[in-house]
Amino acid sequence: MKRTNFRWFMAVLIFSITFMSYMDRVNLSVATPTIMQEFGFTKVDIGFLQTAFFLGYALMQIPGGMMAEYFGQRIASTVAVSWWSLFTALTALGSSFTSFVVIRGLFGLGEGPIFPAMNNFIYRWFNRAEKATASSFMLGGAFVGPVFGPAITVGLMLAFGWRSVFIIFGAVGFVLALAWWCLAKNDPRQSPFVNKAEADHIESGMVLSDPKAAKEIAPWKSFITSIQFWAIGLQYFITDYIMYVFLAWLPLYLMEAQGFSLAKMGLAASFPWAALCFVTFFTGFVSDKLIAAGVSKHRARTFFGSAGLLLSGAALYMAAVASTPGANVLWLTISLGSLGFTFNASWAASMDIGGKFCGTVSGWMNFWGNIGGVVAPVATAWIATHYGWQAAILVTAFSSIIGVVCWIAVKPDQEIQRKDIPAGKVSA
Template sequence: MEPKSSQFRWALAALMFLISFLSYMDRVNLSVAAPAIMQEFGFSKIDMGLLQTAFFLGYALMQIPGGIMAELFGYRKTITFAASFWSVFTALTAICSNFTMFAAMRALFGIGEGPLAPSFGRFIYRWFNPGERGRGSALFLSGMFIGPVFGPAVTVALMLAFGWRSVFILFGAAGLVLALAWYWFATESPRDNKYVSTAEADHIEAGRPPNTAKELAPWRDFMYSSQFWAVGIQFFITDYIMYVFLAWLPMYLMEARNFTLTSMGIAASFPWAALCLVTLATGFISDRLIGAGLSNHKVRTLFGITGLTICCAALYLGAVTADPWWNVFWLTLSLGSLGFTFNAGWAACIDIGGKFSGSVTGWMNFWGNIGGVTAPTLTAWLATTYGWQMAITFTAALAVIGIVAWLAVKPDRPLVPAGHGGGAGQRDLLIRPKTTIPNR
């Protein structure tokens, strides 16, 4: 009789879901509170775009260091520190009284949240076997994407009852509680966790090389890889589109489509609900397809391209439609379709990164959040100068670049040579002159 296996990895996945959920609630709160803050302090749309950019700049700059931190210090300590740090500065947003203070708090909030995504990339690699990585990635991503589903309605309710400052204080306190829970329950190795049975640990480690000593990723080799750059470019585009929604959807619905504050809180949740559901479904479907014998390359690339293609068409239709609720429908289809691409991107990073998945996801998310730095301010300028229709149409057109980049992503080819200990399989083709690379 086989020993009974625990399922504690899914309990930690649920906690990961909650932490990522709260992290996005914290992000979307500023965009929902924007009308009240703009009225109180006299900020323009450009000012609010710059405040969003301050967050994304700090967040982007911490992606690669965050991945390195997760690999050297462990994801348990890194995530605990990150969640505590950003929660403090989320709460301190409530005391801001001028533009400079808001910008400083948002930048520090971004710096604190930066290590989260690459750390969870490393956690997924360490706690889920290769046949479960699509679902693990889906739970992390859907936690982020469900934040904006509830964020607008919850934030509006708190604002109407207690004012906009209460939102940041309450969510900052919740973040500290979740940081403590992560430190209490998570461990670096499944075998070191008192809640994990031997059978579960064996299942987790099946099909993956044994854990080795901590070491830095071979960044010199990575920088010559075509797919290493391609995975960053596609995520720049994907995140740019998503951050246009995150930063400006509430304002767009109220200003361009004449929604009231209450109806906006409802309408703005639909695109994010679709994104969350599609991301979850894609995780389960991709694991099933790979388990049935399809290659990682076919599944990840097909989903990545499909998502951006639908997004491009639907976003353009949303820009040109006259009816407000048809506009919401097309925006919902557009953002929802990115669930295919987000899941494919994160799972592909873990496929090609192996033991260095923290660094590879950090690299991808760095470029994604360069898109986040660019999207709020550029969209504000386009909307102010040329109108909202031009701003949305321009965003739709960018999807074509992401589609082309996906053609160079090869998830069946790990970035690290087999002799390096980071994974098996054919090594990624390098785009430099032929040289001999010694095994490290």
């Protein structure tokens, strides 16, 4: 029987959903100068609006992962996409600082479950030698969003005003939620588009839970006492802190510190995100090839994870001291692009060490990442206001050292050991 490849169609749908999730986030950043002028907001005010999103987003990471494990990825993802699309559209109705804070906070709650749920879906729908590549679709969609987001958002703003951006993207989000509900299944064998040959390939080497067994809640006592459980969370705090500095402040930084116009900023701001997307896909492909060739997961994931942070911090330092706008954008592109090594390694490693509880582990990891997202907008705004943009960029650059140290403690070759079962490695 010729094997179907419907799992890769689902990877493209995952790409589309995460693409939309980041388009919805970056829209506020691009519209920030116009919103600041219309409502009289300061940089610190905008920092708090960004933080409201990240706070809601961070709070739903762990519950979102656990919901995906308990209720299934299909329900968790459909509800998440529908929820955030509603509050994306409602952003157009913001009329005061308080209303913007409430709407963006609720928007963050909706986006919270999507990455843990999608990671859980990838764990169940892809062969163990395909997981890093599949993760690159999830991450690549997220990082393509900011590539096209600035230019598309600027175009819509110039043509129809900033409110149109949020209404249009909210509507598209509802379409994607409907597509996911119709096509996604918790078990690939339940899908009419997956034949037996594809299902057998997906499950080759995978240890499956008994479908008749009672549903389990993640073993938090085992997780919370694991060094690598904390290490993967803290390294992702640093990784996301750096990325969210770009997401929240790159458009305004390019206009204020580098003198770009609104139209030129839309183009320049896309280069770092394009590099991040390319490196993420490249890393996923190479990582899976290395593991298929016999290289240990520990070497593949840990090398890429730590090297990405080291390169990102070094390039960010060079961007801070660059003497021309062109050189600044070049180093910013290298810096954010380098994080592609770390992002892919992080999500693949969370599946490696989490096993069937990878939704919870990736939720924990992304929770810490988005605590970085809570801190980054306000901390960067405060440093930039009091000490200038160069100081804000330098602080971000040196934070990468902490993440490199944390990667040393992550051991992707072995799942986090549960205290209620015998020690030993588990294949998945």
